[in-house]
Amino acid sequence: METTTKTLEPKQKVYFDLTTSPHLHSQWSTAKVMWFVNLALVPCIASALIFFGWQQVFIMLVAVLFAVGTEAAIQAIRKKKVTLFDGSAALTGLLLSLTLPPNFSLSATAIGSVVAIGLGKQIFGGIGYNIFNPALVGRAFLQAAFPVQITTWTKPNYAVDAVSGATPLAAFKFDKLLTETTSLAIGNVGGSLGETSAIAVLLGGIFLIAVGIVNWRIPLSMIMGMFVFGGAFWIINPQQYPSPVFQIFAGSFLFGAMFMATDWVTSPITNKGMWIFGLGISLVLILIRIFGGLPEGVMYSILFMNAFVPIINRYTRPQIFGQLSEVKK
Amino acid sequence: MSSKTFRGGVHPKEYKELTEHLAFEFLPATDEIILPLSQHLGKEAKPLVKKGDEVILGQLVAQADGFISAPIHSSVNGKVLSIGKEVTPLGFPKDSLVIKASENSVDKKFTLAPLNPDTITPDEIRQRVAEAGIVGQGGAAFPTYVKLSPPKDKVIDVVIINGCECEPYLTRDYRLMIERPDELISGLKLIMKALGVNRGVIGIEDNKPEAIKILSHKVEYEDGIEVISLKTKYPQGAEKMLIKAVTGKEVPPGKLPMDVGAVIQNVGTAIAIHDAVVKGEPLTIAALTVSGLGIRNPKNLYVPVGTPIQNVIDYCGGITEDAVKIVVGGPMMGIAQYDLQAPVMKATSGVLVLTKKEVAENEETPCLRCGQCVDACPLNLMPTRLARYTQLKRYEDAEGIGITVCMECGTCAFTCPANIPLVQWIRLGKQKVLQMQKERAVK
Numbered sequence: 001m002e003t004t005t006k007t008l009e010p011k012q013k014v015y016f017d018l019t020t021s022p023h024l025h026s027q028w029s030t031a032k033v034m035w036f037v038n039l040a041l042v043p044c045i046a047s048a049l050i051f052f053g054w055q056q057v058f059i060m061l062v063a064v065l066f067a068v069g070t071e072a073a074i075q076a077i078r079k080k081k082v083t084l085f086d087g088s089a090a091l092t093g094l095l096l097s098l099t100l101p102p103n104f105s106l107s108a109t110a111i112g113s114v115v116a117i118g119l120g121k122q123i124f125g126g127i128g129y130n131i132f133n134p135a136l137v138g139r140a141f142l143q144a145a146f147p148v149q150i151t152t153w154t155k156p157n158y159a160v161d162a163v164s165g166a167t168p169l170a171a172f173k174f175d176k177l178l179t180e181t182t183s184l185a186i187g188n189v190g191g192s193l194g195e196t197s198a199i200a201v202l203l204g205g206i207f208l209i210a211v212g213i214v215n216w217r218i219p220l221s222m223i224m225g226m227f228v229f230g231g232a233f234w235i236i237n238p239q240q241y242p243s244p245v246f247q248i249f250a251g252s253f254l255f256g257a258m259f260m261a262t263d264w265v266t267s268p269i270t271n272k273g274m275w276i277f278g279l280g281i282s283l284v285l286i287l288i289r290i291f292g293g294l295p296e297g298v299m300y301s302i303l304f305m306n307a308f309v310p311i312i313n314r315y316t317r318p319q320i321f322g323q324l325s326e327v328k329k
Numbered sequence: 330m331s332s333k334t335f336r337g338g339v340h341p342k343e344y345k346e347l348t349e350h351l352a353f354e355f356l357p358a359t360d361e362i363i364l365p366l367s368q369h370l371g372k373e374a375k376p377l378v379k380k381g382d383e384v385i386l387g388q389l390v391a392q393a394d395g396f397i398s399a400p401i402h403s404s405v406n407g408k409v410l411s412i413g414k415e416v417t418p419l420g421f422p423k424d425s426l427v428i429k430a431s432e433n434s435v436d437k438k439f440t441l442a443p444l445n446p447d448t449i450t451p452d453e454i455r456q457r458v459a460e461a462g463i464v465g466q467g468g469a470a471f472p473t474y475v476k477l478s479p480p481k482d483k484v485i486d487v488v489i490i491n492g493c494e495c496e497p498y499l500t501r502d503y504r505l506m507i508e509r510p511d512e513l514i515s516g517l518k519l520i521m522k523a524l525g526v527n528r529g530v531i532g533i534e535d536n537k538p539e540a541i542k543i544l545s546h547k548v549e550y551e552d553g554i555e556v557i558s559l560k561t562k563y564p565q566g567a568e569k570m571l572i573k574a575v576t577g578k579e580v581p582p583g584k585l586p587m588d589v590g591a592v593i594q595n596v597g598t599a600i601a602i603h604d605a606v607v608k609g610e611p612l613t614i615a616a617l618t619v620s621g622l623g624i625r626n627p628k629n630l631y632v633p634v635g636t637p638i639q640n641v642i643d644y645c646g647g648i649t650e651d652a653v654k655i656v657v658g659g660p661m662m663g664i665a666q667y668d669l670q671a672p673v674m675k676a677t678s679g680v681l682v683l684t685k686k687e688v689a690e691n692e693e694t695p696c697l698r699c700g701q702c703v704d705a706c707p708l709n710l711m712p713t714r715l716a717r718y719t720q721l722k723r724y725e726d727a728e729g730i731g732i733t734v735c736m737e738c739g740t741c742a743f744t745c746p747a748n749i750p751l752v753q754w755i756r757l758g759k760q761k762v763l764q765m766q767k768e769r770a771v772k
Contacts (some may be wrong), residue, residue, distance in 0.1 A: 017654040019690070020753055022661045022739025023683060024341050024497065028746040029691035033699075086694075128695030128747070215700065269700035269713065318709040320731045321569060322579035325589070 030127070033213055033264075034087030040204035040213075041091075041259070044098055044194035047187045051156035052102035056193055060097040062106045066113035067093030074122040088127050092116050095135035095259060098194025099252065099299070100142070102154040108146050112138040132306045133266045136299050143299070153190040167191045168250040169295040172242050184249035195255035205258030217274040218267060219257040223248060225282025233290060241290060253285070256298035266306045273309075273316035280305045332535045333574040334560035337707040339740050341497050341563060341661070343536065344687075347620045347627045349500040353508060355631045356644050358405045358430050362635030363672040364390065365417050365425040369464040370471045371397030376426060382409045387439035387611050390426055393459065399472045399675075400462040404613035404633035405430040406437050418638065418657035418671040420664055425672075428635070441609035446519060449606060454523040461605035462612045462675070466597030467491055467566070468658060470676035473598055477523045479587045485524050486590040489575055490517050490599055492533040492540060493559060493566030496659025498620045499679045502596040504629045505616060506533070506540040509600055510547050516599030517554065519606055524592060529554040530575050536561040563661060564738040568593050570707050582734040597678075615677050619645045623652030623682035632673045639669035641680050648682050656681040661739040691748045702741035702751060708734055712741035712751045719758030728762045735759060 048056050071089035075082045083089075093113050100109060116138025124130040143150050153167055167190045168179035183189050187197025195201065208214035230244035248254065261267060261281055268277050281301045288297025367373035374391035384390055384403040391401040407430040415425035441460065444453060459474035479485055490513070494502040506513060517529050531548070533541050535558045548554040559565050559574050569580045571593060578589040586593050594602075597616055604610045615634050620627040625646030632641060638657065642648060648655075656663040657671070657680055673680070702712040710731050718727035735755050742751040 016665070016667060017688060018665045018667055019654075019688075019750075020665065020756075021656075021658075021663055021737070022743050022752060023654060023656055023663065023665070023681075023688050024660045024743060025688075025690065025748065026339070026341070026744050026746075027689065027691070028744075030694040030697060030747055033697075033746050126695070128697050212701075215704070264697045264699035267698075267700075269698050269703050269711070271700070271704060274700070317711060317730065318703065320582060320710060320734055321573075321708040322581040322584070325579040325581055 030088070031086040034091050036211060036213055037208065037259070038087055038091050038094060040208045041094055041098065041194065043200035043203040044197070044255070045094075047197035047200040048098065048102075048193035051188055051196060052154060052193060053157065056102055058106060059100060059104055059109050059193065060094060062109045063097035063100075063113045064090050064093035066110040067096070067117050070114045070117040071122065074118065075126070078122075080126065083127070086127075089117055092121065092134045092138070096138045098255070099135065099139050099192045101150060101152060101192055105146070105149060108142060108149060111145070112142040115141040128265055130265055131309070132303055133260055133263050136260060136303050139299055140303060155190060156188045156196070167295065168246075169289065172246070172250070173289075173295040178242065178246065179250065181245060181249055184246075192252060192255075195252040198249050198254050201254045201258055205254070208258065208262070214258065214262045215271070215274055217271055218262045218278045221275045221278025222253075222257040222261060222282050225279040226253065226286070228279075229283050229286040233286065247286070247289070251296045252298040256281075256302055260298070261302050261305075266309060268309050268312045268316065270313060270316040270318060272318070273312040276312050276316065277305055277309065280308065332558045332560040334562055334565060335570040335573045335707055337705050337709070337740070338562040338564060338570070339705050339743050340561065341743060344498045344620065345500050345503070345536070347498065347622075348618050348629055349503055351500075351504070351627070351629050353504055353616065353629045353631050356633070356636065356641060358633050359636050359640045360430055361410070361637070362405055362407075362428050362430065362633060363415050363425050363637065363670070364401050364403070364428065364635045365415065365423045365672065365674060366391050366401060367423050368401065368470060368634070368674040368676065369399040370469060371395070371399070373424060374398060374401050376412055378409050378426065380409055380411055383407075384409060384428060385437045385439050387613060389611070393462075393472075397472055397475055399464050400460065401426075402462055402611040402613050403428060404635050407431045416668045416671045418664060418666060418674060418677065420667075441605070441611065443609045444606050446515060446603075446606055449519070449522070451523045451525065454519050454602075454606065457605050458523075458602055461601070461610070463598060463601045463605060464612070464675050465595055466601065466616075466676055466678065467595035468662065468676055468678060470674070473594070473602070476592055476594070477520065479524070479592070483587045484590055485526050485587060485592055487528045487530060487576060487592075488517065488521050488524060488526050489571060489591055489593045490529070490531040491566055491568075491571055491593050491595045492531050492537070492544075493571060494537070495534060495561075495563045495566040496661055496663075496679070497563075498681055499618045499659050500620070501616050501618045501629060501678055503537050503540055505596050505600055506537070507543055510543050512600045512603040513544070513596060514547055514551065514554065515607065516601070516603035517594075518551075519602050520592070520594055520599060521553070526592070527553045531556045532559050532571055532575050533557070534559050534561040534565055564707060564740060567707065567736060567738055569736075582731065612675055615673050615675060617641075617673065617677050618679040619681075620679065621652075621656075621681040621683045622687055623649050623654075623684045625649060634675050635672045637670045637672055638666060638680055641673060642669065642682065649684065651684045651686070652682045653685050654683040654688050656683060660687075661743065662737065693749055694747045696749060697747050699746060701744045701746065705740045705744045707738065707740060708736065710735055712755060713749070715758060716749060716751045716754035719754045719761070724758060724761045724765055727758045728765070732758050732762050
């Protein structure tokens with residue numbers, strides 16, 4: 001900040017700030033945004049603890065601690081400013097933990113966090129420079145390294161009988177058992193820690209949309225994509241393929257739509273691009289869920305579309321104001 | 330009725346409650362006034378007086394030099410002390426006349442012959458506006474008579490009075506609208522007459538219901554004049570945004586409002602035109618808002634042009650302990666001051682004394698690619714990209730995605746959660762690109 005001295009009245013010295021316009025700011029900051037997103041995850045944390053037991057808090061704690069620790073360690077080694085309290089590494093850890101199955105191994109959780117921050121974020125240069133969603137990079141690593149553990153689902157405390165042990169998506173894919181939408185909304189079904197309760201996810205998501213952190217175009221385009229692509233299969237054969245409503249409420253779809261696909265750094269910066277991105281995720285997701293070997297594919301579909309973000313940005317540059325209008329003679 | 334607007338923009342905290350209820354006061358003439366010879370866009374005026382000359386209030390002291398220029402009139406009775414470089418609120422010194430005011434000659438005043446607004450011809454209006462030294466009061470200070478003299482092949486079909494006052498803090502236009510509505514409408518009619526246009530619109534943001542009410546009532550029986558309520562959103566008062574909201578038309582990059590058939594004049598300009606025609610008064614008074622949490626007594630003031638900012642601040646009770654920044658203009662586009670001897674100029678709309686609380690700066694972090702600047706940019710540019718290209722010295726790329734279109738409204742930097750000084754980067758890039766284009770033209 002440049003300053004200058006100016007005598008206003010005798011003996012009164014004032015230093016003026018000379019930075020140029022605009023002189024006002026929205027007063028948002030990176031740290032404030034990150035802590036708001038952490039805050040928006042509180043309902044999901046609550047649903048995880050209610051349905052899968054208070055001891056799940058350890059998974060979250062381990063994930064957060066190792067994420068923050070890894071970030072600080074790498075920043076220290078790279079002689080960069082250590083940003084322990086900007087909430088972004090904590091957010092990555094928390095998001096990762098909420099995508100893990102209940103009672104997941106704590107040591108594996110720690111590894112996941114280290115990978116998420118190390119390979120998902122810091123290796124690209126830290127915040128703002130990563131291509132893929134760090135939490136999902138961590139989870140993808142765990143999926144590859146611990147394929148059995150990560151698909152072992154504990155029954156929720158108040159489980160509905162139909163889905164004992166299996167997630168609603170797996171129950172449908174392998175046994176054609178359909179879970180009630182009410183249960184999917186409340187969250188007393190099998191699944192990853194933070195994703196089972198649609199209500200909890202939506203509460204957090206709507207909060208983020210309301211404060212302007214989440215651009216509504218991404219979740220909305222994903223939901224619309226689900227209706228279009230999922231709906232197409234459902235219309236072709238309702239016996240074989242579940243309804244789009246089930247597709248939206250089951251699994252990590254909503255969690256991914258609200259908290260993962262909307263990650264600023266790894267989603268497009270143009271409004272039009274956000275539509276393409278969201279629709280693309282839903283399309284890839286439907287293909288994985290219906291034709292893939294896995295019952296769920298939110299993680300892979302988001303990571304897949306992350307790779308297209310630079311090219312989407314390039315081809316969705318907004319039309320400059322007035323460029324198409326005609327000049328009057 | 331829903332209010333009209335444009336796409337994008339932001340809504341900063343308004344702070345208008347500091348001054349919106351305060352009627353204008355006259356600031357008495359001070360000892361010494363400084364009249365920069367260039368208070369307008371275009372060529373600087375040529376001085377007609379020399380050191381030691383006696384001048385009186387309203388006297389022509391510098392004449393317009395060329396088509397895009399404006400004359401300067403003395404705002405006091407006094408004696409020319411010096412002619413030379415003096416500090417200006419624009420941030421760099423300019424040739425100025427310094428006039429020492431004399432104490433006991435307040436009754437002397439020079440005016441032009443009053444003209445009858447009903448029988449005046451378009452040419453007479455233009456001539457009067459030119460000789461009264463009227464410049465746009467919206468901030469850019471473009472000589473008004475140039476705007477009233479469009480090339481013959483341009484068809485103008487609407488005159489829009491800009492009553493948006495979208496900059497936070499400023500309440501000058503609002504006070505003018507509610508204190509001098511008749512003069513405003515008279516000025517608008519003169520502008521319409523000068524341009525041969527029969528549609529006039531007064532566009533007002535919907536956070537000024539009182540102004541909308543008063544003016545709507547006043548124009549009820551005026552043919553072709555209407556008041557339009559616009560959404561309160563920054564930068565609603567930018568010419569391109571205002572035209573879009575009122576007419577639905579978009580002014581292309583590098584073109585002027587008249588290219589889409591519109592002429593925009595600020596509230597203060599219209600009133601100045603009325604005063605020049607009906608009362609014969611040249612422009613020697615600036616109406617401005619003195620506000621901010623750092624000024625002891627915020628006010629709306631009529632100030633003789635040339636009064637040092639220091640005197641304006643002193644008249645308003647001085648600054649508070651926690652004042653950190655003094656801005657001339659609005660808080661989104663105004664200029665921070667380093668020397669309070671800088672004078673109030675014809676187009677000065679505000680003097681703001683801001684405290685740490687108002688201008689708090691957060692730490693800059695890397696771009697998070699959130700896209701909020703892209704979403705907010707009223708001209709549909711990609712500010713983060715423009716700034717990045719400038720940082721990387723990729724000026725051709727910056728040019729390719731429209732860096733020169735940017736009007737530096739500050740919307741992007743206001744909204745940026747990473748606190749990147751986007752406008753500063755874009756300004757730098759713009760300069761480099763313009764320089765590049767000049768060199769290209771030479772080749």
